[in-house]
Amino acid sequence: MPRYILVFMKVLVIGGGGREHALAWKLAQSEKIEKIYAAPGNGGTAGMKNCENVDLFGRDPMEEEIQEALIRYVIKENIDLSIVGPEAPLAGGIADRFRAAGLAVVGPGTAASRLEASKSYAKDFMNKYGVRTARSIVCTDPENALSVLRDHFGQQKDTEEPVPLVIKADGLAAGKGVVIAADLKTAEMAVTAFMKENALGTAGKILVLEEFLQGPEVSVLAAVSIKDGKGIILPFASARDHKRRFDDDQGPNTGGMGAIAPVPDFTVEMQEDFKTAILEPTSTGICEEGFDYRGFIFFGLLIQNGQCYLLEYNVRLGDPETQAVLPLLDSDFAGLCKAIDNGTLEDFRLSWKNGAVCAPVAVASGYPGSYRKGDPIAFNEVSFAKSGAVLFAAGAIRSPGGFAGSGLRTAGGRVLSVSAYGANGYDARERAYKALKAVYFEGMDYRRDIGGKAESTAGPFNITESQRSQ
Numbered sequence: 263m264p265r266y267i268l269v270f271m272k273v274l275v276i277g278g279g280g281r282e283h284a285l286a287w288k289l290a291q292s293e294k295i296e297k298i299y300a301a302p303g304n305g306g307t308a309g310m311k312n313c314e315n316v317d318l319f320g321r322d323p324m325e326e327e328i329q330e331a332l333i334r335y336v337i338k339e340n341i342d343l344s345i346v347g348p349e350a351p352l353a354g355g356i357a358d359r360f361r362a363a364g365l366a367v368v369g370p371g372t373a374a375s376r377l378e379a380s381k382s383y384a385k386d387f388m389n390k391y392g393v394r395t396a397r398s399i400v401c402t403d404p405e406n407a408l409s410v411l412r413d414h415f416g417q418q419k420d421t422e423e424p425v426p427l428v429i430k431a432d433g434l435a436a437g438k439g440v441v442i443a444a445d446l447k448t449a450e451m452a453v454t455a456f457m458k459e460n461a462l463g464t465a466g467k468i469l470v471l472e473e474f475l476q477g478p479e480v481s482v483l484a485a486v487s488i489k490d491g492k493g494i495i496l497p498f499a500s501a502r503d504h505k506r507r508f509d510d511d512q513g514p515n516t517g518g519m520g521a522i523a524p525v526p527d528f529t530v531e532m533q534e535d536f537k538t539a540i541l542e543p544t545s546t547g548i549c550e551e552g553f554d555y556r557g558f559i560f561f562g563l564l565i566q567n568g569q570c571y572l573l574e575y576n577v578r579l580g581d582p583e584t585q586a587v588l589p590l591l592d593s594d595f596a597g598l599c600k601a602i603d604n605g606t607l608e609d610f611r612l613s614w615k616n617g618a619v620c621a622p623v624a625v626a627s628g629y630p631g632s633y634r635k636g637d638p639i640a641f642n643e644v645s646f647a648k649s650g651a652v653l654f655a656a657g658a659i660r661s662p663g664g665f666a667g668s669g670l671r672t673a674g675g676r677v678l679s680v681s682a683y684g685a686n687g688y689d690a691r692e693r694a695y696k697a698l699k700a701v702y703f704e705g706m707d708y709r710r711d712i713g714g715k716a717e718s719t720a721g722p723f724n725i726t727e728s729q730r731s732q
């Protein structure tokens with residue numbers, strides 16, 4: 263007798279970055295999958311055997327009109343389940359619209375999406391449910407914000423090294439909404455730019471001024487579902503993004519220059535602390551707020567003196583963390599997504615490979631400033647295959663005719679990433695950098711230290727089954 267009846271699924275992945283290529287790649291490994299669609303997808307998903315890109319004609323799935331068009335497409339193609347990658351369509355109500363149309367979707371509705379779309383809302387939620395986080399003040403008026411800054415820096419004697427203050431725009435700001443101000447002048451400039459000069463549009467009209475914490479950062483992605491008022495958050499293996507552009511965490515912030523999973527210095531004690539101080543109160547809060555939360559959640563943690571603090575929630579999977587975490591997952595991802603949607607996560611067991619993944623990102627010349635586009639991407643298939651890595655396209659489009667094996671051309675700042683699985687962090691890192699040597703485009707650059715130093719030498723850790731919240 264078979265253990266379950268195979269039901270073939272057609273799945274739509276919404277989004278067009280490296281995360282979405284990784285989602286499509288992981289789904290394609292499932293024997294439950296009949297076909298994958300990616301809207302709009304990228305050159306990577308376009309090159310997948312069982313995947314079709316859905317042309318959005320350059321429009322964004324955060325637009326209501328595009329969401330309605332996607333609903334019609336899903337109905338026409340008989341697509342069984344849709345997975346929303348990025349935050350903007352979620353904040354724009356895509357999951358609510360799909361559910362109202364009777365369609366299965368992985369992603370929270372607008373009410374829960376405020377946990378990412380509004381930092382002041384997220385802080386209120388954390389404080390209400392006792393989720394450990396940095397102390398903060400919400401300011402809606404620039405004069406009030408400026409006086410908080412003056413108090414903060416004024417209290418510190420001239421001779422002391424001033425304690426920085428973290429200034430956060432309330433709304434979605436594509437990674438540009440956080441300034442760590444080391445002195446009053448920088449802080450005043452940020453407040454003026456955000457609140458008075460509308461540098462981020464409406465996103466900067468409200469600010470969260472936050473205590474500065476110090477320590478390593480860890481990302482924990484998790485699956486969430488609620489059924490009959492009972493919530494379950496199922497955490498994945500931990501990951502670490504590397505946001506700064508250059509090695510040794512120098513240079514400007516970017517959308518992410520690479521990730522590793524799991525994080526070797528996220529100890530079992532820290533994982534336990536994360537569970538009690540952050541994960542469990544979040545689960546309680548999600549239920550008590552009455553959210554219909556069926557999707558993913560991302561905990562952006564900072565570990566200070568061995569204690570986990572929550573810096574942010576994202577209501578989706580992280581990019582590039584997903585590219586590092588999914589290759590470690592042994593469980594059936596299509597089955598997991600189905601369980602999220604139908605509220606049966608409680609019965610779902612995640613299993614993880616025992617090694618590590620290193621996933622550096624290759625960027626175009628000039629990134630994160632203005633960058634080159636349209637360069638052919640060369641790819642030495644034989645050398646690449648020897649590394650055992652997988653390539654995930656991000657800002658790369660399919661270029662008919664193909665160029666030196668890849669069939670891709672650059673079209674964005676973060677062009678692609680490679681994800682290499684190894685027996686340990688050191689092995690994964692060797693393989694990832696070997697893989698990158700088999701790829702070339704004009705101006706290609708990447709950090710050389712993803713998974714370096716302590717990250718590659720300590721043994722792997724995983725969040726264990728005992729750390730589920732239910």
Ligand code: AMP
Nearest residue numbers: 396428440472473474475476562573574
């Ligand atoms: P967020 O969007 O809130 O995650 O902030 C983006 C980045 O700013 C984080 O990944 C941290 O590197 C940094 N950051 C945010 N809040 C703090 C804080 N309270 N103390 C120190 N660094 C912070």
Ligand code: GLY
Nearest residue numbers: 503518580581582
């Ligand atoms: N890597 C951080 C994010 O996805 O927001």
